[in-house]
Amino acid sequence: MISILDRYILKKYIGTFALLLLLFIPIGITVHLAEKIDKILENNVPLVQVLLYFYDFTIYFANLLFPLFLFLSVIWFTSKLANNTEVIAFLSSGVSYYRFLRPYMIGATIVCIGAFVLGMYMAPKASQGFNEFSYKYLKKGKRDREQTNVFRQVNENDYIYVSFFNVKGRYGSNFTLEHFEGNKMEYKISANNIKYNDEDSTYTLSNYVKRTIGENEDIIERKSKLDTIFSFEMEDLTPVEYIAETLNFTELNDFIAREKARGSSYINRYEVVRYKRWSLPVSAYILTIIAVAVSSVKRRGGMGVNLAIGIAIGMVFVFFDKIFGTMAEQSDFSPLFATWFPNIIFGILAIYLLRNAKR
Incomplete structure (x- = not known):
């Protein structure tokens, strides 16, 4: 049963966390608005x-x-x-340190569940809206670096490129598709532009050229316009981070399975996004224990010392999370290990801190 102690600490746990979100999110929005207001008005x-x-x-920032x-x-x-x-009063009344931690763990469970739902279902939709608005209004007239020179292997034999x-x-512009059988190119398709037609799931190519490689001479086919179908989807040309962040739990799993079957070289990036959706909620327990162990001891410097220690530890955690995630995205480093490390x-x-604090 939940005692008076549990309710007291749990109320402060949830209340302080919510208050901090309410304080910092408007600051983040204000800073972001100050940077983008000229584009919005323009x-x-x-x-x-x-x-x-x-x-x-707000959802993107909070997640x-x-x-x-x-x-x-x-x-x-x-x-x-x-x-x-x-804290001394609680422990002097006969409550063990582990019993003192129980309401913190209950609070961490609530936050963990909320973070899981947020990361798996709400944040992807928010990320899609956030990115679409940015591309439509804030980056209007600009070519984002992840939208230029897109080169993808879409299956075992086909490679596509758009400038x-x-x-x-x-x-897309300056589209090419190269089809290989083993190490030999069978044919190459090129077009000035490619456009996906949602109504019938076809592609329209302008200034279409197909070069079929022959033993003695090549066969060239030209058309000013061609409607056709391909084995790849338009999402194959979508920026890597953009598509991964906008898929919910089920969609992301299906997408990664499809990309693995195609032999995509970007699997690590997708898996980093997937594993982080599991590892970040779990971090609520770990960070809660560290925070209690650091701050439950009364220090000569007061709250300032505890906050300084906490901010330092928090920054190191964020640094580790970012640096190992980037390593996994840019190399053959295991995404599972990188996100959970x-x-x-x-x-x-x-x-370690819990054992010392208990003493």
Whole structure:
């Protein structure tokens, strides 16, 4: 049963975390708005679109930084308990340190479930709205680096390339498709432009040229316009990070399975996104234990010392998360190990700090 102690700490756990989100998210929105307001006004963006954009940005921002917010909020209110000698009172009444941790673990479970739902279902939709707004209004007239020179292996035999791909319009420029049998090229298709037709799932090629490689001479076929079908989908040309972030749990699993069957070289990037959706919610437990162990001891410097220690540990956690994620995306480093490594290291740190704090 939940006791008075559990309700008291749990109320502070959830309340302080929510308060910190309410304080920092408007700051993030204000800073972001200050950077983008000239583009928004220049493009005469409707107010409804702006409000929807900042709604998506709020979810995107909260999902990205919730471990740090949670960590700081636990340190904040636990330090207050320690400074008011409430922690000493709890433990002196016969409550063990592990029993004292129980409401924290209940709170971490609530946050973990919320973060799981947020990361698996709400954040992908918000990320899609956030990116679509950015491409339509904030990057209007610009070619994002991930939209230029897109080269993909779409299956075992076919490679495609476009010099520029428009996500919203679903069209590309300077398209080529090369088909290989073993190490030998069988034919090459090129076109000035390619556009996907949603109504019948076909592709329209302008200034179409097909060169079939012969033993003695090549066969060349030309057409000013051609409607055809291909084995790949238009999403194969979508920027890597953009497509991965916008797929929910089921869609992302299906997408990765399809990409593996095609022999895609970007599997690591997709799997980093998938594994992070599992590892980040679990980090709520680890960071909660570290925060309690660090801040439940009354220090001479007061809350300031605890917050300084907490911010330093939080920054190191974020650094580890980013650096190992990037390593997995850019190399053959295991995505599973890269995304869970910060949790492993900080899990060991949590056990060490917990044992010392219990003494």
